[in-house]
Amino acid sequence: MKKFILILLMFSALANAQESTPNPRKNELRVDVLQAILSSKASVSYERFLDNDFSVGFNVNFTSSSKVKTDFDEGYVDNLPKYEFNPYVRYALSKGKKTYYFAEVFGSYNGGEHKEIVYKIDENLNGYYDTQKSNYTDFGAGAALGFKLYFTDSFGMEVLVGFGYNFANTDKSPDKISRVGIGLGYRF
Template sequence: MKKIAFLATLLFFQLTSAQDSGTTQTASSIELKKNEIKFDVVALIAMSKFHVSYERFLNNDFSVGISGVLNASNKNKEDFDNGFNETLPQYEVNPFVRYSLSKSAVSYYFVEAFISVNGGKYRELRRFTEDGYGYWDAVEDNYTDMAIGGAAGYKLYIKEKFGIEVFVGVGRNILNMETSPTYVQRVGANFGYRF
């Protein structure tokens, strides 16, 4: 009976050490790939936003990247044209830095700090005077602003190269607050390829 218990214990330790070495091998092969290109398919289908990102991994904990967003939503444009929204965001360029909260390179939670250079159209009511009569009219113009914000998310790799990540965050515009939106959303469900 003692021999069976000893063999079972030995087999258990052998299996756990084999799993640990397999995890280390997978993690090290992912860590050798320092670049990733990502597309947000959900935003394209649901909101007509084209969102693409590039991420460069500096080490196990930190990465930097840049993402770009183009808004081509007809619904948002119609809402703006009909006066339901004061602003129509059209583009964003977001440099970011991320910190991994987990030690695994295959699946981990992260936090992110970002800057968003964003722009689009805005509409405001202005008072005009003509021939001694005053009147109000809606005036449309372009805006450009910069937001600072943060986000949190989760990333998972499949077969050491295909990444799935979800994140949510918000930033606040700081330059042209009278014409641009107060807040900028940073939300995504990206599918990527790491190389």
């Protein structure tokens, strides 16, 4: 009986050790399908897991939507975001391997076109309004919350919602920046 209990305890300790070992897959690539469908934005992310709680990564977005361009040209919006680079740091709020919540702090380097209507006076002293386009670049910071679900050890899904603010060129760039998406990823 003592041998049976000793074997059971050793097996239990071995099983717990297997559960507490970190995932050997430390890298993940993701594609944001929500942004691709809703706004024709190509969004790709890379994440590196440092330990069970922390990870770092970056996200790159490019926009080439004809609808967004048409809205910009017709005057419905005054900004046309074209690219965005977002480095981030994440902390796991829950300790599950297959599902967990996380908090994120991110930076943003973004740019695009800005359009404004300006009042001008010609050489005959006639006043008129003209549309003036210019390029902008800005940087900002923000925070996000998210949820990860792994279907297997390698394939998973991520839901992310976060907001931040631009700092430097706010007269031309959007005041607020967002990180909202549903990404499908591969962990290797």
